[in-house]
Amino acid sequence: MPRKQPKAMTTPASDLLAWYDRHRRYLPWRSAPGETADPYHVWLAEIMLQQTTVVTVGPYYTDFLARWPTVADLAAAPLDDVLTAWAGLGYYARARNLKKCAQTVVAEHGGHFPRTEEGLLKLPGIGPYTAAAVAAIAFDQPATILDGNVERVMARIHRVATPLPKAKVELRALAARYTPDVRPGDYAQAIMDLGATICTPARPRCFLCPWRETCAAHAAGDMESFPRKSPKAARPQRYGICFLMLDKAGRIALEKRPEKGLLGGMVQVPTSDWLGKVFDQDTAADLAPLKAKWRRLDGSVTHVFTHFALHLTLFAATGVKVDSRYQWVGIDQLGNVALPSVMRKVVAHGLAKLV
Incomplete structure (x- = not known):
């Protein structure tokens, strides 16, 4: 009688990737699972997505690529044209830094984005999150991303009581434990999709979540209590x-x-x-x-x-x-x-x- 093959061991990352392969969002800047993404496309989308919704960014992203198909094209564009194309996205320092970054990539890196987080962090307008996102998604580096979606997922899985923003260090350490060496780019996009579509701020759809069995907040039934946040000061x-x-x-x-x-x-x-x-x-x-x-x-x-x-x-x-x-x-x-x-x-x- 043939011996049964042992069942393959799964990890949180492999469970999430299996979910992502079935349910991922189709976005204009995203490549298919396992395919190499264009660093220029990833960087442009990530800068636009800061403080802005996916629905809003879509038309702007498409327009930018039509006008400036490469980073060299963007570097050569007049700043006024870039600012005009950006109008409506808000946070206009991002547009000025977008132009500076494109110029730096062309002048100092031959039109090629650095492949590492360290190299990306040296570019104008690129902070820790964007550097990790580009390194992971464009170059498949095992970089740990931490945006609002990832913070919320980690805070709920572990019922992190420390309020934001103080909890960021703890949440980053937790997120790093989940980041895999295999398919880190797909994993980065998968965990963002999980937070954006399933582990939402209000009324999370836990019954569809691939991590619900190990989520402490789900077990306690207090998902919407996390992440904890410090009281906001009155807006001037x-x-x-x-x-x-x-x-x-x-x-x-x-x-x-x-x-x-x-x-x-x-x-x-x-x-x-x-x-x-x-x-x-x-x-x-x-x-x-x-x-x-x-x-x-x-x-x-x-x-x-x-x-x-x-x-x-x-x-x-x-x-x-x-x-x-x-x-x-x-x-x-x-x-x-x-x-x-x-x-x-x-x-x-x-x-x-x-x-």
Whole structure:
């Protein structure tokens, strides 16, 4: 009678990879399991995905690759073109660093991304998470990634009581124990998919999870209590005034922000400083960029940045003339300038109130 073959031993990583092979997400920047991914594609997607959803990133990623198919193409692109293409993704320092990183890869590495975490970390705009993600996904290096999805999975599996952000060191050590030497790139994408589609912040679908049998939080029935988080401080509030100027043809006067600082290098409707106090509206004329018949528009525009909320009051003047500091842009051409989301809100609100 033939002897039964022993059952192959499984590990958490192999269980997750088996799940990934059946249920992985199909994303524009992702290669098939086991296939080599293009480092440029991986890097571009990972930079875009920081603080941004997959659904939002998809069209931007496709557009960037159509305009700049290689890292050399991106390195040679004018910064204003890159910022304009980035408009709407937010966190515009990422766009400036994207350009710098592409230039560095071309100038110092012959157009090839470094293959190691250490080498990738030396590039502009690449931090520990992105370096690990590119090393693992593009070069199949056993690098441990730690983003919000991985933190949540590890915190639940081990019921880590330490609150974030203090728990990051502990969670990274736990995540490293799971990172395999075999198929580390697929594993990195698998654990991100697990957090994004199964081990979600609210109402996790534990019945579909390949790790539910070893998950301490699932056993205790308190999955949504993890990861623990320190109480958030109240978000600071800032205030400012925007000055919407139109000429007789209905074009809008825009100016470029300084290269450094928040929204650096982007285009804006002229604005006052953004301060932590409400402006005295009677002083608006003193803050205006030029003398004109200014009128205050009803309502205001609120935009939430990472570290503060901004409240903008609008004043408008029509039929004005401006100097060379400003550029006149037709309403139908606003999509061709690097206008950040907050300023798109300002323009939309202002034009609606002027009708």
